[in-house]
Amino acid sequence: MTEPTGEHAFGRHAPASHVLIHVSDPHFLAGGARLGGRYDVESNFARTLDAIRAVHPNPAAIVVTGDLADLGEPDAYRRLRAAVEPVAAALGTVVVWVAGNHDERPALREGLLDLAPTQEPVTGVWDLDGLRVIALDTSVPGWHHGDLDDGQLAWLAEELREPAPHGTLLAMHHPPLPSHLPLFDILELRHQDELAEVVRGSDVRGILAGHLHYSSHGTFAGVPVSVSSATCYTMNVARPASEVNGMDAAQAFGLVHVHPDTITHTVVPVTDAPTGDYFSPQWVEKMARLSPEERLEAFSRKR
Secondary structure, three states: OOOOOOOOOOOOOOOOOOOEEOOOOOEOOOOOOEEEOEEHHHHHHHHHHHHHHHHOOOOEEEEEEOOOOOOOHHHHHHHHHHHHHHHHHHOOOEEEOOOOOOOOOHHHHHHHHHOOOOOOOOEEEEEOOEEEEEEEOOOOOOOOOEEOHHHHHHHHHHHHHOOOOEEEEEOOOOOOOOOOOOOOOOOOOHHHHHHHHHOOOOOOEOOOOOOOOOOOOEOOOEEEEEOOOOOEEEEOOOOOOOHEEEEEOOOOOOOOOOOOOEEEEEEOOOOOOOOOOOOOOOHHHHHOOOHHHHHHHHHOOOO
């Protein structure tokens, strides 16, 4: 179980039992090529990994929710694996690879999972000290929309038959949410009603997804859904919906804190910006030495 170093329980909630990193849409290319001749996806991803190293010393998992490669090239998967695995090893954590619509199952299975290069769905189950993570494969070979066939739905239902001590998180590429952008409804996930029948009433506490290239949140079958923004480029959603296009800015990932009574999803921007040092480690330690009443007096009372 993850013990967050340096975190203190100042309020009503105990520290999280598990902390996960949620990353999405790196879109690597063979030879380190720029995406669309414009976006330096490897440099952007390297900056993301630097931020991941800094944000938590020992996350329970790094979950990468699809579009790992842009064209499904074998060298793209090799380059992504070479970037991520040393960071995961240094943090003492595991990597959960999820397939997206830009991925090719055979190359992904061989390049990242050391499996036979087949068209079988890329799925898996991880027991993270009582927190279960299940990866679904919403990719459809030859297409960009998402889907889940009867076989995957039946497999998921069987996996969920026994609840996990800390519940379950589903990781998938296509989010079971509407998008306000007019193009994404073409590429949305099919058979959502059938998925809802499996999820509703189970121990699923959250769904991690990608695909949209912007951060978004909602609920599906009563379960919170968190969509992580992309690391390669993001959608400039400050523009009118009919005019939204990609931009080389606002890259981010998700920091997931699992508590007994709730799960929080924090959007972590990958940016270089001047940052104050008001809440230093020394200040936090000082607060930790005070009683709850003394902390209120020192920090809550208006001067």
